[in-house]
Structure formats: structure tokens, C-alpha cells
Amino acid sequence: MNPLDPKEFRRQGYMIIDFLADYYQNIGKYPVLSQVEPGYLRNLIPDFAPLSPEPIETILQDLQQHIVPGITHWQSPNYFAYFPSSGSTAGFVGEMLSTGFNLVGFNWVSSPAATELESVVMDWLGQVLKLPKAFLFSGSGGGVLLGTTCEAILVTLVAARDKTLSQIGRENISQLVVYVSDQTHCAIQKAAHIIGIHPKNLRVIKTMKSTSFTLSPESLSSAIRTDVENGLVPCYLCVTVGTTSTTAIDPLGPLCMVAKKYAMWVHVDAAYAGSVCICPEFRHLIDGVEDANSFSFNAHKWFLTNLDCCCLWVKDPASVIKSLSTHSGYLENSATDSKQVVDYKDWQITLSRRFRALKLWLVLRSYGVANLRNFLRSHVEMAKTFEGLVRRDKRFEIFVPRNLAMVCFRLLPSAVAKISSNGNGKVQNGGFKTEDVANETNRRLLDSINGSGTVYMTHAIVGGVFVIRCAIGATLTDTTHVIMAWKTVLEHADAILSY
Numbered sequence: 001m002n003p004l005d006p007k008e009f010r011r012q013g014y015m016i017i018d019f020l021a022d023y024y025q026n027i028g029k030y031p032v033l034s035q036v037e038p039g040y041l042r043n044l045i046p047d048f049a050p051l052s053p054e055p056i057e058t059i060l061q062d063l064q065q066h067i068v069p070g071i072t073h074w075q076s077p078n079y080f081a082y083f084p085s086s087g088s089t090a091g092f093v094g095e096m097l098s099t100g101f102n103l104v105g106f107n108w109v110s111s112p113a114a115t116e117l118e119s120v121v122m123d124w125l126g127q128v129l130k131l132p133k134a135f136l137f138s139g140s141g142g143g144v145l146l147g148t149t150c151e152a153i154l155v156t157l158v159a160a161r162d163k164t165l166s167q168i169g170r171e172n173i174s175q176l177v178v179y180v181s182d183q184t185h186c187a188i189q190k191a192a193h194i195i196g197i198h199p200k201n202l203r204v205i206k207t208m209k210s211t212s213f214t215l216s217p218e219s220l221s222s223a224i225r226t227d228v229e230n231g232l233v234p235c236y237l238c239v240t241v242g243t244t245s246t247t248a249i250d251p252l253g254p255l256c257m258v259a260k261k262y263a264m265w266v267h268v269d270a271a272y273a274g275s276v277c278i279c280p281e282f283r284h285l286i287d288g289v290e291d292a293n294s295f296s297f298n299a300h301k302w303f304l305t306n307l308d309c310c311c312l313w314v315k316d317p318a319s320v321i322k323s324l325s326t327h328s329g330y331l332e333n334s335a336t337d338s339k340q341v342v343d344y345k346d347w348q349i350t351l352s353r354r355f356r357a358l359k360l361w362l363v364l365r366s367y368g369v370a371n372l373r374n375f376l377r378s379h380v381e382m383a384k385t386f387e388g389l390v391r392r393d394k395r396f397e398i399f400v401p402r403n404l405a406m407v408c409f410r411l412l413p414s415a416v417a418k419i420s421s422n423g424n425g426k427v428q429n430g431g432f433k434t435e436d437v438a439n440e441t442n443r444r445l446l447d448s449i450n451g452s453g454t455v456y457m458t459h460a461i462v463g464g465v466f467v468i469r470c471a472i473g474a475t476l477t478d479t480t481h482v483i484m485a486w487k488t489v490l491e492h493a494d495a496i497l498s499y
Contacts, residue, residue: 001053012056019060020092023068027076027476031453034072041070072456077476080485081458083244083272083406084473088304090366094359095306104352108341109333111355115342118145118357121364125299126313128278128369132290135313137342143313144347145356149271150187152296152312153238154349155320157191160236160265160293162323168233176235177201177227181215181250183243183462185269201232209463212400213246215239217254224262234262239292241285242273245460245469247403249273253288266292271310275302276376276404278369302376302405302473305363309356321346379405382472382482389486395493399467406471408460411445411493413438439466441496448492455485 002008044066074085105114122143126136133139146152157178164176178192182204192202203223207213224234237259239250252268259266268289274297276282289295296312299305314320325346335341345351367375383405390396390407395415399408413434439461446459446468458469468489472482 032076032456077481078455079474080470081456086475087306090362091306094362098355098358106345107343114355141315142317146310147308154191156267156294158323159319164235175233179203179237213248215250241270246400256291268295270297408467410442416441
């Protein structure tokens with residue numbers, strides 16, 4: 001047996017490429033949301049691993065018959081759920097090259113090209129985003145490619161914690177406070193827990209519909225003043241540019257001004273919206289980033305770079321390295337000792353790391369910044385189309401102003417009340433308020449839409465209201481798919497409202 005025979009590698013490689021090309025060609029024919037039941041797969045595959053080898057042809061046949069039905073098709077043009085996980089030929093080829101080289105680039109000497117390409121690409125992308133030079137290697141900062149924003153938040157939170165404790169003493173960790181809004185991604189809760197921040201010191205600040213669920217600088221300032229008066233120490237603020245629920249854009253500049261008074265670490269989580277900031281007309285969304293300490297976005301969401309690829313820039317790499325560096329005899333080498341190289345193992349939680357820079361390099365070179373900008377703009381225009389369709393039907397409302405390429409909408413309580421109440425706001429058979437019935441009806445509508453397999457959308461609950469999210473950004477999506485998605489919504493809404 002030769003597990004890496006070049007001839008067999010070539011033969012099977014062509015087979016897999018053909019399989020995937022056919023998959024992409026026909027992906028619109030699959031139910032977007034997998035329709036299988038929990039536990040379906042265990043009844044279809046053997047209880048034990050095979051003792052003898054099986055041919056790739058048999059394995060691919062089982063893949064098509066048993067695995068594909070259990071996949072939710074994130075690359076489908078009819079995928080409008082969560083946020084996109086956009087892929088591309090360049091992203092795939094870059095991932096294939098990275099997997100093929102199969103290197104473990106934890107420090108410079110373990111693969112110099114992996115480290116140096118990453119540093120170059122991060123400066124390229126930082127320049128396209130017009131990040132201040134303080135975030136770039138060409139200035140006093142630098143960037144690193146991680147797996148996800150969850151890692152970026154954990155890395156920066158560790159650095160912020162240690163930087164603060166170096167001033168007040170490590171024994172005072174119980175005094176540290178982390179500030180977020182009630183719309184901040186739940187990753188911050190996990191990260192705070194991991195690094196020892198007491199749950200009661202995770203300050204979750206309420207947002208309001210009147211301010212589009214953005215974090216108010218006044219509310220932040222008030223919360224900080226109260227904590228300081230109680231002997232607590234402000235440590236870290238997470239500002240979100242494009243929240244998960246509604247793509248709310250926190251006012252970065254004013255929030256940084258509040259945080260600066262207390263020498264807090266400010267991290268900007270632009271996991272979704274960061275991509276579109278390469279467009280000049282959207283760059284204002286991160287105005288004020290010059291006063292932040294770190295900035296991240298996920299290139300695997302909306303930047304044609306296959307999962308996983310989170311871009312993190314920090315102004316002060318030394319603070320991250322101080323918190324995360326490891327020193328063992330078996331890692332010693334002259335390049336590290338020279339202090340002239342980057343050892344990315346000290347910029348992340350894990351030791352081992354993948355050659356992610358290859359796929360980002362290929363995406364930037366294969367498509368060019370101009371085409372990437374137009375790709376992003378096309379999805380924003382599609383979202384405007386969907387928004388217009390929703391507004392034309394008076395039974396629906398756009399619940400929050402559309403930002404970028406996501407539309408949050410719902411059936412209005414008044415539309416639901418016409419079929420479920422006796423006119424006084426009470427349901428005839430249940431006594432619930434119309435708003436409660438609207439929430440339940442919109443939940444039923446979403447379940448019905450997704451159950452059809454035609455499209456897939458997800459929901460959010462903001463201000464106690466259940467809304468349906470239509471997030472446009474899949475690589476293969478065009479305007480015809482968006483129009484079809486709205487027709488699907490109407491079809492199922494008509495069925496529910498006429499029941």
C-alpha cells in the first residue's frame with residue numbers, strides 16, 4: 001500500500017473534482033435545508049470500520065446516496081440563512097494547495113513561505129480596507145489568519161486581560177469587566193468564561209429598536225461609571241460592525257472615545273460586514289477604527305475565501321505575543337532568536353496552524369479588488385430588490401432598516417390579527433396578545449418555508465419580536481433566486497393566513 005502514490009492521487013483527484021463540479025452544477029436541485037431525521041445515518045452505514053480497503057468508486061457512491069441527503073447546502077443559490085459561507089474556484093484551489101502541501105507552519109523556520117506570505121497578504125488586505133498603518137506590518141502592528149472570529153475574540157481578550165492585570169496585579173482578575181451589547185455574538189461569553197472573567201462581570205448592555213439595536217455610547221459610559229464607582233476595572237469592549245441578528249452597526253468612533261477614557265482594549269468584530277468595507281462607499285462603517293486596538297473579519301463569510309479564514313489585525317502585537325508565546329527546547333532555532341521573524345504560534349491559541357494565506361492570496365490575485373467590490377455590491381443590490389418586494393405587500397414589514405445584504409422582515413401583527421382575533425387584541429381560542437400570536441405565526445411561516453426545501457432562511461428574536469432573516473451572499477445567487485425566494489415566502493404566507 002502506498003497512501004500517496006502520485007498516479008492514484010491524480011486519478012482520484014480528477015474524480016473528486018468531477019464530482020464537485022457536478023455537485024455545483026446541480027446544487028439548486030437539492031433541498032437547501034437537509035430533510036433527514038436525527039440519527040438517520042447510523043442505520044445506513046456499518047457499525048465497524050472496514051478491515052480491508054474499499055475502492056474510491058464505492059465510497060463516492062455511498063457519499064452521494066447517504067451523505068449528500070444529510071447536507072444543508074450552504075453553497076446553494078437559494079441559501080439565505082445565518083450569514084453566507086461564500087466559496088470560489090480560487091478559494092477552493094487555494095485550500096487544495098494548502099491541504100496538498102500539508103505543512104504545519106507554527107513558526108518561521110517550519111515553513112518560511114507560509115509565514116511571509118501571510119504577513120504580506122494581511123498587509124495587502126489591510127491596505128485595501130484602508131486600515132491605519134498602525135495595524136500593518138509596514139507600520140507598528142500586524143495581522144494573522146485564524147480559523148474564526150471566536151478565536152480572534154479569545155486572542156484579543158487574553159491580551160487585554162493580561163495587559164490590565166500587569167497594572168493592577170493578577171490577584172485582581174475578579175475586578176475585570178468586559179462590555180458588550182445584547183446583540184454581540186455569543187462567542188464573547190465563551191471567551192470570557194475560558195479566560196476566567198466572572199459571569200457577573202460580563203456587562204451586557206441593552207439595545208433599543210429606536211436606535212436600530214446599536215450599542216449606545218451613553219449607555220456604555222453609564223455602565224462603566226457605575227462599575228468604577230463599585231471598585232471594578234473596565235478591561236475590554238467589543239464593538240460589532242454588522243451584528244448577527246440584524247446587521248446593526250455600532251457607532252465605532254464614539255464608543256472608542258468612551259473606552260479611551262478608561263484605557264480599555266477595544267476590539268472591532270466585523271465578521272460579516274468587514275468584507276464590504278473594501279468598497280469606498282461602505283468604508284465609513286469602520287470610521288473610528290484608528291482608535292481601536294484590534295479589528296477582525298471573516299473572509300470565509302462574504303469574501304469568496306473557503307472556510308476557514310478569519311483575518312485579525314492588532315496594533316500592538318507584543319501584547320498578544322506576551323500572553324500567548326510558548327518556549328520549549330525543541331522549538332528553539334536561530335531565526336526565532338534573531339527577533340527578525342514572525343512566529344505565528346505566538347499569535348494564536350494553538351501551536352499547529354494551516355497555510356491559510358494561500359487561499360486568500362489566490363482570491364485577491366484571481367479576482368482583483370475591483371471585481372471583489374462588484375461582487376459585494378451585487379449582493380447589496382439584490383437585498384434592495386428583496387426589500388422592495390417586501391414593502392409592496394402591506395401584510396409584511398421591514399422590522400429594522402436594511403444594512404448591506406440582509407433583510408429582517410415579518411408578517412405584521414395586524415395581518416395575523418385579522419385571522420386570529422376578535423378585534424380586541426385577544427385570540428379567540430387562547431387569550432394571547434396579538435404580538436405573541438404574530439411571533440408564533442412568523443415562526444410557523446419560517447418552518448413552512450424551510451420545510452419546503454426550496455429556500456433556507458433563519459430567524460432572530462430582537463426586542464422580543466421574532467423576525468425572519470434573508471441574508472444574501474451565496475456565490476451562486478443572482479436576482480432570479482432572490483425573486484423566487486420572495487415568491488416562496490408569499491406562497492407559504494398565503495397558505496398560513498388563509499388557514
